[in-house]
Amino acid sequence: MRNIPSSEDVVQNEKKYLESLVCVNHCSGSEIRLNLVQSILWSIGLWCDNKLQDYHWHFFQKPSLFKGVLSMALAAGNQKFDVSGNMELTLNASNEIIDSKVRMYVERSAEAACKRVTDAINAGSKVDKKHPLALLASELKSIAERQLTVYHPVLRHWCAEAGVVSASILHRFYGERLEPFLKNISCLSEDVKQVLAAAILLENYLIELHSSEQVKKGVHSPLMFDFEREIGEIARPIILDWVIAQHARILEWTGRAADLEAWEPLSHQQKQAASAVEVFRIIEETVDQFFELRLPVDITHLQALLSIIFHTLDAYLQKVVNQLVDKHNLYPPAPPLTRYKDTAFPSAKKKLVEYVVLDNAVNKKLDALTTSKLCVRMNTLQYMQKKISSLEDGIRESWSAVRVFKDQTCLDEDSHWTSNGILEMCSESVDELFVATFDCIRDSAADAIKRTCELVGARVVFWDMREPFIFNLYHGDVEGARLETILPQFDRVLNNVCALIDDTLRDIVVKSIFKASLEGYAWVLLDGGPSRAFSDFDVVMMEDDLNILKDLFVADGEGLPRSLVEEEARFAHQILSLFSLRAESVIQLLMTSSEHSSGLEAHKYGDRHLGDAHTLIRILCHKKEREASKFLKQYYHLPPSSVYNGAAVEDSSMKSPLMADLIKRSASFRWSDKSSSSFRTLKKKIQDATSDFRQVGW
Structure with missing residues (x-):
């Protein structure tokens, strides 16, 4: 066929002979007489036209034949009939004629494909239970994909605008059917989700097909399609309504999960409670539904989604925290202050x-x-x-790939569109939303962990072990009620806690128990009541006990760091150092205290200072020393420990005018646990200062 135009190579006699052969053809009821060559070319052209005017159907299974058939159709020339009914065969057609012919193939094949899927769509929607428009968009997308990947690479050699023609026909065909549906949208139903998402996905492929040739040449033509703009304007408010509607539902589920929680671990490996797993399942399900909408969204929708997450997790954390109690509720009340008396102490039998x-x-x-x-x-x-953290990372990743609503009123100078129509919004604005949401939740969770951890320590020491540790340690006699008698119970409690707690929390929980045990130990020394009084010999044993307690928590290097243990125990060691002083030295410290109070008022745990009146008064109350008892009797009117009968505290807390005057008249020694001077230096100063004090008559 390609050799036919080279008529000069044909022998003149052969040409005359071929032209003398007449073939009769019938077309549309008319008889057409053609010579042999014309008849062959006309027949080939008809067959090729028939196939190419619906190439989506005829070459679906064997697309490799498409290029050959198209080449044959163009080589057969352009046949047309003149006014006399004679056919004119135009070989070596111009580029304009070829472009027009290929354009005709593209138009008619696209129209035929649209008609075919329309005829089958109703049956398909009943089977698939999808909205017909969603199915239609899916089918048209498949046509556009095949046009772009299979047919367009061939067609563009003869018609550069083949992709534009095909995309325009598919867009117009679907747009005519989509417009009535858009006008009736009022809420984000399942049908609406399916249709809008499918329409946007279709437009993405049509845009790619429409701009395929321009992209290859490095030129971007203005996008001619507006599905996404129309859908964005309609979907923006209903998506926001949908997100807001999830808020109440999620809060209700979260509250129910928290209320039903029994606080048992899921398993030996998963030591968390089931309610938190359920809360995050609900949140992640909502996040997945949001991004699976595949609809244009903007920063307002992201803000609404993050607000739901914040309020959900915050509500759960508030429920968890509100179920706790203040650790100070577990501390025993301090008994009335008394002074030690040699003859009376051994006979005390009351539980004080x-x-x-x-x-x-x-x-x-x-x-x-x-x-x-x-x-x-x-x-x-x-x-x-x-x-x-994982939830934040997942949302950030999903948001980076989401198609953002093209609303120019929402853009700032730092925002711009990428080649695939995704808006790159100012990262600073988005980051601020994430920080405001997740950092606040992290802080709340960290605070809840801290409060719970402190309560664990207080619960173990002041509640679970209050009998052996708080009430019985050094009760009546130090040597007969040493710490070593309760070490097995301490060790058992620590083992149980370490088995229950997550490995990442072990150290802070053990530290909390250690701090609480030191608080309990200080309570025994300072607020132990009339049943406890300590001599210089007792202080040596108590120092040993404190060292044993520290060793228990260090656990031969497998527990808390030695440096941390020593730092936490520093105050307890300093209290024992005060007990090792003579009574007159402690009295001098009391007189020079910067506290303008008698030291008898109630105080909060954790507010103790080594040199304040509260601590020094209690040191004197628990010293087995005559000078201390004499001082407390004369200037504080405290009763002896042997006659304690449960009298009201205020009866034994009368302020001495002389003592108040002594407290006010000097502030030369301002000794607290924050002081940088060492205890030995201060002790020497006290000994020098009390040389005159011993001569004062009381």
């Missing part, structure tokens, strides 16, 4: 420390806050910390 009487609401909470359940709570909070 009463149990804590708690409010019913506090007591009910405390029943549910066992040490094991507190450990599960801490594991759960730590699990939340980890999940918060």
Whole structure:
């Protein structure tokens, strides 16, 4: 066929002979007479036209034949009939004629494909239970994909605008059917989600097909399609309504999960509670649904989504924290102050420390806050910390790939569009949203962990071990009630806690128990009541006990760091150092204290200072020394420990005018646990200062 135009190579006689052969053809009821060559070319052209006017159908299974058939159709020339009914065969057609012919193939094949999928769409929607427009968009997308990848690389050699023609027909065909649907949208139903997402996905491929040739040449033509703009304007408010509607639903589920929580670990490996897992499942499900909408969104939608996450996790954390009790509710009340008396102390038989009487609401909470359940709570909070980070990373990744609504009123000078239509918004604005949401939740979770951890320590020492440790240590006699008698119980409690707690939390929980044990030890020394009094010989044994307690928590290097243990125990060592002083030295410290009070008022735990009046008065009350007892009797009117009968505290806390005057008249020694001077230096100063004090008559 390619050789036919080279008529000069044909022998003249052969040409005349071929032209003399007449073939009769019938077309549209008319008889057409053609010579042999014309008839062959006409027949080949008809066959090729028939195939190429619906090449999407005829070459679907064997696309490799498409290029050959198209080449044959163009080589067969352009046939047309003149006014006399004679066919004119135009060989070596111009580029304009070839472009027009290929354009005709593209138009008719696209129209035929659209008609075919329309005929099958109703049956398909019933089977797939999808909206017909969603199915239509999916089918048209498949046509556009095949046009772009299979047919366009061939067609563009003869018609550069083949992709534009095909994309325009598919866009117009679907747009005519989509417009009535858009006008009736009022909420984000399942049908709406399917249709809008499918329409946008279709437009993405049509835009790619439309701009394929321009992209290859490095030129971008203005986008001619507007599905996404129209859909964005309609979807923007209903997406926001959908996100807001999830808020109440998620809060309800979260509250129910928290209320039903029994604070038992999921398994030996998963030590967190089930409620937190459920809360994050609900959040992640909502986040997935949001991004699976595949609809244009803007920063307002992201803000609404993050707000839901914040309020959900914050509500859960508030429920967890509100179920706790203040650790100070577990501390026993300090007994009335008394002074030691040699002849009376051994005969004391009363139990002088009463149990804590708690409010019913506090007591009910405390029943549910066992040490094991507190450990599960801490594991759960730590699990939340980890999940918060992974949740943030996942949302950031999804947001970076989402198609943002093209609303010019929402853009700032730092925003711009990428080649695939994704808006790169100012990263600073988005980062601020993430920081405001997730950092605040992290801080709340960290604070909840801290409070729970402190409660674990207080619960173990002041509640679970209050009998052997708080009430019985050094009770009546130091040598007969040493710390070593309760070490097995201490060790057992620590082992149980370490088995329950997550490995990442072990050190802070053990540290909390150690700090609480030091608080309890200080309580025994300073607020132990009339049943406890210490001599210089007792102080040596008590120092040994304190060292044993430290060694227990160091655990031969497998527990807390030695440096941390020594630092935490420094105040307890300093209290014992005060007990090692003579009574007159402690009295001088009391007189020179910077505290303008008698030291008898109530005080909060954790507010003690080594040189304040509260601490020094209690040192004197628990010293087995005649000078201390004499001083307390004369200037504070404290009763002896042997006659303690449960009298009201105010009866034994009358302020001495002379003592008040002594406290006010000097502030030369301002000794606190924050002082940088060493105890030995201060002790020497006290000994020098009390040389005149011993001569004063009391």
